[in-house]
Amino acid sequence: MQIYLPIAELSVNVFLLLGMGGSVGFLSGLFGVGGGFLMTPLLIFIGIPPAVAVATEANQIVASSVSGVLAHWRRGNVDFKMGIVLLAGGVVGSSFGVWLFTLLRGIGQVDLVIKLSYVAFLSVIGGLMFSESIRATLRRRKQTPTKRHHHYWIHVLPLKMRFRKSRLYISALLPLGVGFIVGVLSAIMGVGGGFVMVPAMIYLLGMPTVVVVGTSLFQIIFVTANVTVLQAVSNQTVDVVLAMLLLAAGVIGAQIGARFGSRMQGEHLRGLLAILVLTVCAKLTYDLVVTPEDLYSLIDTGDHR
Amino acid sequence: MKPRAHTIIGLLAAAWAALSAQPVAAAEDLVVDLSAPVVAITTGFTGADLLLFGVVGGAGDVVVVVRGPSRDETVRRKKRIAGIWVNRDLITFEQVPSFYATATNRPLNEFVTPEFLLDNQIGVRSIELKPKLKGLDAVEVARFRDALVRNMQKQGLYARQPGNVTFLGNRLFRTTITFPANVATGTYGIDVYLVRDNKLISWKTTLMTVRKFGFEAGVFDFAHRHSLAYGVLAILIAAVAGWLAGAVFRRA
Numbered sequence: 001m002q003i004y005l006p007i008a009e010l011s012v013n014v015f016l017l018l019g020m021g022g023s024v025g026f027l028s029g030l031f032g033v034g035g036g037f038l039m040t041p042l043l044i045f046i047g048i049p050p051a052v053a054v055a056t057e058a059n060q061i062v063a064s065s066v067s068g069v070l071a072h073w074r075r076g077n078v079d080f081k082m083g084i085v086l087l088a089g090g091v092v093g094s095s096f097g098v099w100l101f102t103l104l105r106g107i108g109q110v111d112l113v114i115k116l117s118y119v120a121f122l123s124v125i126g127g128l129m130f131s132e133s134i135r136a137t138l139r140r141r142k143q144t145p146t147k148r149h150h151h152y153w154i155h156v157l158p159l160k161m162r163f164r165k166s167r168l169y170i171s172a173l174l175p176l177g178v179g180f181i182v183g184v185l186s187a188i189m190g191v192g193g194g195f196v197m198v199p200a201m202i203y204l205l206g207m208p209t210v211v212v213v214g215t216s217l218f219q220i221i222f223v224t225a226n227v228t229v230l231q232a233v234s235n236q237t238v239d240v241v242l243a244m245l246l247l248a249a250g251v252i253g254a255q256i257g258a259r260f261g262s263r264m265q266g267e268h269l270r271g272l273l274a275i276l277v278l279t280v281c282a283k284l285t286y287d288l289v290v291t292p293e294d295l296y297s298l299i300d301t302g303d304h305r
Numbered sequence: 306m307k308p309r310a311h312t313i314i315g316l317l318a319a320a321w322a323a324l325s326a327q328p329v330a331a332a333e334d335l336v337v338d339l340s341a342p343v344v345a346i347t348t349g350f351t352g353a354d355l356l357l358f359g360v361v362g363g364a365g366d367v368v369v370v371v372r373g374p375s376r377d378e379t380v381r382r383k384k385r386i387a388g389i390w391v392n393r394d395l396i397t398f399e400q401v402p403s404f405y406a407t408a409t410n411r412p413l414n415e416f417v418t419p420e421f422l423l424d425n426q427i428g429v430r431s432i433e434l435k436p437k438l439k440g441l442d443a444v445e446v447a448r449f450r451d452a453l454v455r456n457m458q459k460q461g462l463y464a465r466q467p468g469n470v471t472f473l474g475n476r477l478f479r480t481t482i483t484f485p486a487n488v489a490t491g492t493y494g495i496d497v498y499l500v501r502d503n504k505l506i507s508w509k510t511t512l513m514t515v516r517k518f519g520f521e522a523g524v525f526d527f528a529h530r531h532s533l534a535y536g537v538l539a540i541l542i543a544a545v546a547g548w549l550a551g552a553v554f555r556r557a
Binding site for chain 2: 001002003004006007009010011059060062063064065066067068070071108109111112116221225228229230231232233236238240241243244247248251255288289291292294295296297298299
């Protein structure tokens with residue numbers, strides 16, 4: 001059964017979209033990640049214009065983050081003060097990102113930048129996660145105690161703020177900076193940015209792990225909402241029909257995935273996720289490096305209408 | 306979109322009657338009509354077939370040319386930079402038809418010369434495509450032009466082969482125009498030529514429209530006309546959907 005997507009302006013099989021939504025939802029539930037970094041490349045692979053894929057995925061992440069944050073909120077695992085500081089950086093970053101995106105689209109280089117950003121971030125994050133999960137597995141066997149890292153240089157920065165929930169007294173510039181970078185990524189890559197923000201919160205800010213996921217989801221809701229509105233206004237590339245289809249299947253997949261995930265060991269999960277991330281990364285790299293079938297292409301600069 | 310056989314015969318009969326009623330002086334005339342003047346893009350749209358039919362007043366061959374609404378189109382060429390293929394050189398062509406298809410009752414080379422095709426812009430090789438900038442290297446322009454046609458063909462928007470015009474008897478003819486799902490909206494021009502001895506005897510132009518209808522049209526118009534409200538509504542829908550999903554699965 002085909003459905004015509006009004007903004008992407010092409011017709012796609014409904015079951016393909018539901019299947020993609022469900023599978024990515026399953027993986028995001030299993031690994032506890034947003035899934036934007038998988039869904040956006042998948043949408044591009046099936047022929048959705050990259051500009052539409054990125055903007056629509058931001059819209060979908062709003063929904064998945066809302067449903068995710070509720071559970072954390074009920075358990076009191078959201079540091080709202082930290083979330084708002086991250087968000088302030090995120091709003092500036094994502095606005096800058098959408099501006100950059102529109103500019104790049106105008107000169108016909110947005111596809112390249114999207115793909116290069118994916119290759120850069122997925123290879124670094126995937127590589128780090130993979131080596132970390134191997135080290136964790138080895139450590140489990142040796143039973144050596146773990147040491148917490150302390151970054152003394154960050155205590156020198158000005159504008160210190162107290163974050164009671166996270167039991168931190170650090171410069172506001174740090175969460176602002178993290179928020180900004182994640183905001184830019186969110187706008188350009190169509191991701192929530194959890195895969196960058198969560199490690200940054202744990203290792204750079206030193207937040208307790210228990211509040212990290214809830215707080216990052218809280219921030220992601222508003223940053224992706226900002227991206228959605230800005231993309232809708234400047235590029236008209238948010239396809240609500242596509243977003244709703246992915247979403248409907250995604251929430252169900254995520255619930256099933258979460259149940260499977262609770263039965264598996266953390267480091268094994270991270271290892272599997274790392275392999276998945278590296279696979280997506282390898283595919284994107286291959287496409288950039290291999291000689292294309294046709295060197296010439298028609299570029300969507302978004303100014304036809 | 307496919308009308309039933311008896312409707313077609315009915316329409317053809319009407320066309321034939323219209324032509325027969327004409328005075329003898331207009332014997333070379335051409336009457337053309339479409340099974341529907343509008344192609345509607347709705348939720349289940351997967352492309353459409355349109356029937357074009359007509360009557361010729363005298364002997365000759367029929368050529369049908371369909372052109373979609375035109376717009377500027379930019380072709381880019383990739384170049385390898387540091388191992389990665391990057392879009393570099395570009396040429397923008399003006400007034401590029403977004404759709405182009407032809408149909409004839411027999412192969413074009415059997416009844417017209419290449420000059421005739423060029424003069425009347427029949428066939429993808431003859432479409433007039435001018436670069437926006439003047440004074441570009443002609444060889445390069447030709448390469449980019451070929452690439453433009455090739456890419457449009459790959460998207461199914463330019464026909465690779467002319468379609469068939471079928472004659473039913475000596476005067477009545479019909480052909481089917483196929484539009485793919487990614488067809489652009491706007492006004493399409495359909496030119497029908499009657500050709501005899503490499504000369505244009507008569508021609509008729511018919512217009513038709515490709516439009517989005519119903520829900521599809523509503524969403525698209527809303528997104529383009531009230532983009533801020535659209536964006537806000539999109540996140541509200543997403544937020545409610547997310548909240549609902551959370552609430553439902555919490556209970557379950």
